[in-house]
Structure formats: structure tokens, C-alpha cells
Amino acid sequence: MSVDLSIKFAGIKFENPFTLAASPCTDNAEMVARAFDAGWAAAVLKTTSVEEEVVELVYPMMAGLDFEDKKVIGLQNIDLISERHIDQVEKDVRELKKAYPHKVVGASIMGQKKEHWQALVRRLEAAGVDFIECSFSCPHGMPERGMGSTIGQDAELTERTARWVKEAASRVPVSIKVTPLVADLPHIARAVQKSGADAITAINTVKCLIGVDIDNFVPYPVVDGKSSYGGYSGAAIKPISLRCVAEIAKAVDMPISATGGISTWRDAVEFLLCGARNLQVCTAAMKHGFRIIEDLTDGLSVYLEDKGMSRVEELVGLALPNIVEHSHLSREYKPVSKINLETCVKCDVCYIACQDGGHQAITLDDKRLPHVDEEKCVGCAMCASVCPVFECIQMAPR
């Protein structure tokens, strides 16, 4: 069966849901052209600004979080918006739309005042951009000038600024990129909806401090002996962005472009199930290159084939009805840990976890095999979470 990966987002048809996020990956037309050639459906060009905005970057600007032998499970950047102003970005848009009429070219913008926002929108529209994304969400550097997450953390500022952009946008849809750094994201989402904006992009990076050089007492990345808080991205933030997307999808009826840690086709499926219609990727592409688009599209195709589905559309939001208030979860459901002693390797990691992190329900026999005392087991699943053997411990109804 043939599978159709195309999907509409904010009225625009994308050949597949995969879009390169506004980032170093999309800072010039040559890079974006290579990404299009590799199979990406769309790109949001790195956030640009009016010519008078001074952008001075610092180096180094990247620092990865490694976990055991895995490199960059998370990434901090102290990058800013593009040094390339609107005059250069309009040229990129024209060039890309001419060479790739069927690909989707978005542009991310940031302004200090109404005139800036509106000028950026008008010039990009004139250049032929397909959609505009507004960064109300960069957590570092830009907020010091009243930009970035300063806007996205305030519902009134969000609504007002989004209105300015919508006023200027005569033709193209506008998506507002929100920050997770708020107490009530649905409240911000409703403000976006009230503004008349067409879509929401969720989320931007999470403000962080990735680590400290413990010999020199300076956090990473070390810029001439000092550092600063930065934006955290990559696989590590996926659980946060997934929650944000689900919350927004349940709060407002607007198309959502998800971003934040999408690295594999499995992540992609999860975001679609939680209500996203478009998927933006940055850190995974920075780490492994544009070629990862092949894994993403192939994995998604095979998954749909396995599920007997022919269109991506069919996945959107399927998990949302299964996310409920905590108080609505069943109190009658009493699972119990079932350990398969045939495959158990007797590491006793489940025993330790149950002893010191659970309810002392697992005991060891004289052969070091673990046994569950079903009277004591509350079914917390800590044992199943730590077990290193494939499907050895399962939580089952009593």
C-alpha cells in the first residue's frame, strides 16, 4: 500500500511534515537548498531582524550534554538571531522560491517595536515567503533587550505583538513560536488565538545552564572566562515539548508546528499523535546532518503501512483523548509486576529499585532470582523501568 506523507499546515501543503527549524541549519540559502535536495519539505529561515538591529554573536556558542558514551543528548546554545538582516534574507527567500517552488519556505522574525515587526512581514511577503514565524520565545540574550521570551511570557504582550504581525500580513499565515518558560501555557495559547494568528509553533529552547568546568569554575560554553544562561535543545527536552504540544492542542483549535527534541521517526509519530501537524527539527540535523530526513520519512512510512493507514493526517491528535486530568485516572486499576524468570539475567537491579525506591515487594531466592510479593507490590513499575532485559518485566492487571 502506498503511503502519503503530505499534510496541510496553516493552509499550506507540505510534501511531508518535516521542516528544518529556524537555527544555524537555515542561516543561508545554500544550506536550505541542500536540505531541500535531501528531502526536507520545508525550512524556517533563521530569525532575522531589521537592518538597524545590532547582532553580535559570541564564541564558542555551543555546549553538549553527554550521557555516558552518548554525545549530545542535549545541547545548550548561546547563539542569537541571525547576523544576516532582512535585506539578505529577502534575497534568500526569492532565490529559494525560484529554485524550489514546491518546497515551503518560512521565515522567522523578531522586532523591538511595531514598525520593525510590520516592516519585516511586508518585505518577506513581497519576497514570496510561504509563512511567517514570530519568535516570542528565545530564552537568552534577546530578553535582555525586551525581545524573545519576554514577549511570550506575558499574555498581553503576546496578543498585542501577534496582532501587529497579523495586521501587516495580507497574504501569508503567521505562526507564533511560544516558550515553555511559563506557568500556564494554555493561557498564552489562548492569547495567540485571540490575536488572530494562524498557528502556534511550540516550543523554543528551554533556558538552562548545561554544566560547569569544575577545574576553572566557569559554566559552559566558556567565553573568555565567563559564560551565560542559554537555550537547551535536543532529545533531552522532548518530554517537555511533547507536554507543551499536548496542552496547547487541548486548549485551542489551531494548527500546531511541534519542535523541541524531535530526533527520530518515533518522536515524529508521538508529536503527531499529540496534535501536531507539522514537525520542526534542528539539533538532530545539526548533529547528524540533513541526511536524517531519510530515516524520518522512511520510518514514518513503514509505521503508517504497519498501522494500515495511508495518510499522516490520520495520526493527528489520536493520543489527546487519552490524556486526562490526574484526578480522572482510575483508582481501581491495580497492576502488578510480572517477572519472566526464563529471560531474567539475575542482575537484581529490580530488587534494588524496589527495596530503596519502591515498596520492598521483590525478594531474591538462593539462586538470586527475583520474586514479586503481590501483597506488597503496588504496581509502581519502577522495576520494569530499570530492568535491562528486553520485555522481561511487564506490568499486568492482577
Added chain:
Amino acid sequence: MAARQTPDTLDIPTRVSTMEEVDRGLKPHQALAEAGRCIFCHDAPCVKGCPVGIDIPGFIRRISQRNMVGAARLIRQSNPFGAVCARVCPSEAQCEKGCTSAGLSEPVAIACLQRYAMDQEMARGIRPVAAAEPTGRKVAVIGAGPAGLACSLALAAAGEAVTLYDRSPQPGGVMRYGIPSYRLPREVLDQEIAWILSAGVQFVPNTEVGRDVDMADLVRQYDAVFIGAGLGEPESPSIPGADVPGVISAYSFLRAAGEPDENTRQQALGEVIAQPLGQVVVLGGGNVAVDAACTALRMGAESVAVAYRRTRAEMPAWAEEVELAEEEGVKLVFLLSPAEVLQAEGKVQGVRMTRMKLAEDDASGRPRPVPSGEPDDTIAADTVVLAFGQAPNESIFSSLPSLARSESGMIAVDADTAATSVAGVFAGGDAVNGGTTVVQAVSEGLRAAEGIRAYLDSVTPARG
């Protein structure tokens, strides 16, 4: 960096008493752990080491993301025998040789991962080939070994009508009649071949070109011909006394032992050797010698020794196979060259061996073995298995006299198009390269299919 994962092997008592596959494959958690060792390097050297250029980082990434079917399909795009080659490729000398991870610890177990993906795909069934519209052109393929089958698939998928001739009752060539099933289970081979034939290849068994059909007729009847006929009968060695019934060729022994059905196998073995195997001496040092030795153990030999005229370091057999053979109890003896098969009353008694030493390198770049001058040695034996390699397939040359030979006496072809000296006739595999690997034959078969299509386009444009 995490340690390289190693698949379990069958326990030795079971190994030497059955033809069951020795390598049990990676378990799911091992496959994920091993895939996690790949660093997905840019312009990966493993791909350059693969004769068919499989996108190795691509399929490993799909495994790491648990897209096993996607991994298998990616492999199949480059190699129709992905499951066979995962088992029989000398990966340590090919893809894994270049692996960048070796610079950190050990190479990624690429062949094991490939096998894992292919086994997952086979469990669910290989997706049928979507063949292009028929072009109206006909191609004859001679020899249903890896080269002929790969070539047939590529041509059939492109809409050419392929008729595949083989002298044997079943397709597979050396994969079926040479490689023992403990290395390559017949279910695996059968499934890949069935998938290839289902692309619309017409298989004609028990038909030897030069005997049952005339080569000149094929050239006339078809728009193009591919020769992937492999090698001919083994070179007959000039060892005095080698004409007794207890002296057999590894080629016919492996062929008989390769019969999947117990009764047929016993009958076939009976035709090769009438007496019990007893003490077996295998003469040679290549993979065929090692395969014959391990197979002899499984067929009830009391003891098995492999005698090679150089030393272990020069053995053409793959180190991994040699180690497995030794584990099973095969004895290796070196620097011995057969001088005479000793016999009494028409029965083999043993082999008198000339003791050798290594001298300066010969043309092959290996030290030449020369007699050391020490007294001869004698190895007691009831059965002697000759594993000295095979000769060019002479029936092909006699049936098509204008076919030009290469310096080594094989079929000469153009390196890019696989075209022979005869217009419209192409060739690949052992018949051209003199006998290397399955994957090399596949690669040559696929390249020839491209050459054939380009040739057909130039002389017989596709219909419509």
C-alpha cells in the same frame, strides 16, 4: 565506547552432529546496543568496503530507531542477497575493515546487524518486487548462482523478460551446492531466491548450456545473454594414487552434503563415497577446505585434519571460519604438500606428505612453499578430500568459441559494462573473476544488468 556485541553460537556437540546454523544471530537488545555503537560518520568508509555499496550507516540508523523493515529494504536496494551475504560475507575484510569505530575500540558488527534486519524482514515476508512494464525484450541468463540471480532480478524489475538456465535441479549455484547449510540455512536462501524469481524470472532447471541447449541458439533467440555459469569441475591434481575410490573432491562432497533432506543427502553422499568417512584428510587451505572439513565432522567422520602446504598466516580461508573449525575439533597441519596417496587393496591408507618451508614471495604475493629436505611425513586416512580450487568452465568456451579469455583463462569482460568479446553477450561472477565471494558475484551481476540494459537501449529500444 561500549563493547562490540557477539552473537551466541550453537554448542559444539550439537554443531558437529547436525547441519543447524552455528551463528544464532544477535538478540533484540544486542542489535540495539550494537547499532548504538555506530557513529554514523560522514562519507562512511564501510560503504566503500562493500562491493555492492550498501548504505550501511543508513540501515544501522534505521535499526537504532527500531525501523527494522526500513533497514532491510534499504539493504535490499543494493543487494538482493542481503540475508545470504550477511551470513557469508568476509565482513572483517570488507565493510568492517574500514569501520571508523575501530579507531575508538572495535569495528561495529555490521554483518551481524545486517543479518538482524534481514531476519526481521523475512519473518514478516519480503515485499514483492514491483516490476516495471514489460519492455518486450528477452534476455537469457546462464547460471542461477549469485551473479545470474542478481542480474536476473535487476533485469526483471526493469521489465525485461528473463529466462534463467541452470544445470542443477534448483537455483542457487555455489550458495546451494557449495556453502554448507550450517553457515547458510536453506530456508534463508530459498526465501531470497523465491523473492527474486517472483519478480517474473522464468527458471529452467537441469539444463546445461553446451549440452542441453546450444549457446549459438541462445545468442540468436535472445536480445542479450548473461553468462554467470561459475567455475567448472575441479582441477584434477597430479597426485600419484589419487585414483582410488576413497579420494573425493570437496566440490562433489559439499554438493551432496548440501541436500536438505536426510534421505536424499545419504543417497547423494553414497554416490560420492561408498564407504564410511573414517579418518578424513582434507588437502587445501581455502574456505572450501575448511567447509569440507567441518561438513565431514557433521557427516560422521571419526577425525578430520586439514593439511596445507603453507602456514596458518597464508591460509586463504577466513580466520573466523578456521577458528570455528578448530573449536569443533578439526586438526590443522601446515607446511605439508601431498606426494602420494597410499593405498592397499584399492583402499586409501593415508597420504605421504612432503615437508615444506616458506621461500620468497610468489606472483600471488605469498611466500612460496618449497620442499624443506626433511623426510616425508605420513598421515593415516580412510578418506582424502581434495580442495584445490576449480578451473574455468570449459563447456562455455567450447560452446561459444569466439568468447575471448582473460590472462587468467577466465571470460574477459569490459570492467564497466561486463560486455564480453561477443556482441550482446555479458558475463560476471566466478566465471569472470576466477572465484571470489558471493557479494562480488552479486555486484558483477548487477553491474552487468546495467550494461545489458544500456546495450539493449542502443540496439532494441523498449516497446512503448
